[in-house]
């Protein structure tokens with residue numbers, strides 16, 4: 641069983657529709673979202689996400705800005721394509737975002 645199979649464009653569209661605010665890059669390889677929140681809250685949110693990522697063993701690039709947190713994820717083991725693991729991680733992040741005061 642491979643780590644995860646790349647999703648088709650139709651599958652990507654279907655999963656993205658369930659993730660308001662998230663976007664897929666032009667090349668179809670990266671799923672991302674930028675949250676706007678005060679600096680320290682952004683860093684706290686990043687720490688929470690890091691724990692989820694270790695639990696799922698699937699890791700995004702987290703960028704803490706002055707008043708933003710950017711989450712960008714792809715599945716490296718699938719040739720940096722999008723797989724269900726990317727969308728499963730985004731779904732978990734979206735579920736805990738309200739607790740950090742962001743949608």
Ligand SMILES: C[C@H](O)[C@H](O)[C@H]1CNC2=NC(N)=NC(=O)C2=N1
Pocket residue numbers: 643697698699700713714715716717718
């Ligand atoms: C060995 C370990 O399971 C792999 O390196 C995991 C870790 N986290 C990962 N994260 C992401 N985004 N893609 C991967 O292919 C991946 N692989």
